[in-house]
Amino acid sequence: MSQERIKVLLAKKKIDVHGRGTKLIARELRDAGMEVVYFRFGVVEEIAEAALQEDVDVVAVSIMTSGQMQVARELIPALKERGMTDVLVIMGGIIPEVDFEPLRELGVHRCFPPGLPGGVVADYIRENVGTATLA
Amino acid sequence: MDATTDQAEQVVAGSALHAGRLITRIENGRADARAVLRSLAPHCGKAQLIGVTGPPGAGKSTLVSALIRELRGRGRTVGVIAVDPSSPFSGGALLGDRDRMVESSSGDSGVFIRSLASRGASGGLAAAANDAVDVLDAMGKDVVIVETVGVGQGEFDIARIAHTVVLVLVPGYGDALQAMKAGITEIADVVVVNKSDSPGAEQTFKELAAQGFQRTGPDGGPPWPVPVLQASALRHDGIAELVDAVDEHHRFTGRTAWRTAHEHARRRARFIAFANDRLREELLETAADARALTDPYGAAEEFVTELIEAHRRLTAHRAAGAETEQK
Incomplete structure (x- = not known):
């Protein structure tokens, strides 16, 4: 069993019912050979706690009903606090492009706009996993 | 303190970070996980x-x-x-x-x-x-x-x-x-x-x-x-x-006697899994690479017979050594 697999925590808000995009990404990453923990969170701390216990390489957050800035402001420190400093953090969904740069400054490595062709997210993860740091 | 003992102690102290990472190493079959598991055994x-x-x-x-x-x-x-x-x-x-x-x-x-x-x-x-x-x-x-x-x-x-x-x-x-x-x-x-x-x-x-x-x-x-x-x-x-x-x-x-039998079965499974891992990684892979394998069945038979014979001789040699010491 000496096969390493990229493990992704795919998180979306529990109260958000827009699950099609998340499930699509979940399937895409699975088909790209990754292990995807599908997870709906109530509070942001839960994402960090799950990332820690599951020891994931990537935390991906789906945002369909805004709140991305607040999630990032809480998530990045929560991950760092737990010693998860080498995890790749990405976001996707309905995020205004004007927020991409502020989110990057908060520590989110990459935001994906909607409507991308299949495979873009998986390719990005494969290229950047293991090199990211939460400085 | 070496890394193995440190990791084990962190897990015993309840560190979710270390426990999570150790489980990943176990999943990946990485050899150093076995050393940590061994240090954890007294706490299990x-x-x-x-x-x-x-x-x-x-x-x-x-x-x-x-x-x-x-x-x-x-x-x-x-x-x-x-x-x-x-x-x-x-x-x-x-x-x-x-x-x-x-x-x-x-x-x-x-x-x-x-x-x-x-x-x-x-x-x-x-x-x-x-x-x-x-x-x-x-x-x-x-x-x-x-x-x-x-x-x-x-x-x-x-x-x-x-x-x-x-x-x-x-x-x-x-x-x-x-x-x-x-x-x-x-x-x-x-x-x-x-x-x-x-x-x-x-x-x-x-x-x-x-x-x-x-x-x-x-x-x-x-x-x-x-x-x-x-x-x-x-x-x-x-x-x-x-x-x-x-x-x-x-x-x-x-x-x-259920519990005793159960614990014994788990110990046995651990022994077999650990031995199996090391045999495969450190012995079988190399042995397979070193052979032509035109007759894989025969080669496997010969290899295993050699192993068993070597182990038998070693055991006999050790027993003889112990006897001499007693005298």
């Missing part, structure tokens, strides 16, 4: 191990969630290893168990949940799950629950890690004959008919309860009459009774 054996198995969609994860809530309510800490299948095509996996469990454990440091993908390795999964259970045990969790889909040999091997195996069935699964056909009733210590609020639950329950399932002890001692219960995990109905039944079984096996 305190946890009560519960296996939860049943067909897909029976509500296992929801039931585990209810069990976590009930156990936490009784002041017991809980670890969970949830196994989901890997895709045989891409090798990827969609691990969805945690999503249903976290309701009962959010922000609670007394609960540690870890999802494992089966990765389709023959026999390797049970060994990895066995070791992952040890990690949570060493962390000091009072109860460790292993959840797995109850289909196939590999899944059975995982369920066997547990002291008590809870089989989750649902109305509409079929009659009692279906349950017996699948062979799954042979592994169950406690049977629970979940979704007791749905139509047909009463009949499924009665049919199963009427079977009088029994498990015979390893020493031919007193048999364990398998209790059949009803529960609705979603409504938290019947969960206290389920925990009581599991505890009763745990006390029962603790009093009899």
Whole structure:
């Protein structure tokens, strides 16, 4: 069993019912050979706690009903606090492009706009996993 | 202090970061995980191990969630290893168990949940799950629950890690004959008919309860009459009774030769898994590369015969050495 697999925590808000995009990404990453923990969170701390216990390489957050800035402001420190400093953090969904740069400054490595062709997210993860740091 | 002892001590101290990383190393079969596991061994054996198995969609994860809530309510800490299948095509996996469990454990440091993908390795999964259970045990969790889909040999091997195996069935699964056909009733210590609020639950329950399932002890001692219960995990109905039944079984096996036999079986599985790993990595791979393999059967036969002969001579040599020393 000496096969390493990229493990992704795919998180979306529990109260958000827009699950099609998340499930699509979940399937895409699975088909790209990754292990995807599908997870709906109530509070942001839960994402960090799950990332820690599951020891994931990537935390991906789906945002369909805004709140991305607040999630990032809480998530990045929560991950760092737990010693998860080498995890790749990405976001996707309905995020205004004007927020991409502020989110990057908060520590989110990459935001994906909607409507991308299949495979873009998986390719990005494969290229950047293991090199990211939460400085 | 060397890295191995340090990692082990961090896990024993309850560090989720170190426990999580150690389990990843176990999954990846990395050799240094074995050294840490060895240092953890003295801290293992305190946890009560519960296996939860049943067909897909029976509500296992929801039931585990209810069990976590009930156990936490009784002041017991809980670890969970949830196994989901890997895709045989891409090798990827969609691990969805945690999503249903976290309701009962959010922000609670007394609960540690870890999802494992089966990765389709023959026999390797049970060994990895066995070791992952040890990690949570060493962390000091009072109860460790292993959840797995109850289909196939590999899944059975995982369920066997547990002291008590809870089989989750649902109305509409079929009659009692279906349950017996699948062979799954042979592994169950406690049977629970979940979704007791749905139509047909009463009949499924009665049919199963009427079977009088029994498990015979390893020493031919007193048999364990398998209790059949009803529960609705979603409504938290019947969960206290389920925990009581599991505890009763745990006390029962603790009093009899069951537990000793079980512990021995786990030790044996560990020995075989560890030896197997090292033999394969350090001996077999090289041996296979070094041979022409025009006759793979013959080459394997010859190789194994040589190994056994070498081991026999070594044992004899050691015995002779010990004799000379005594004189």
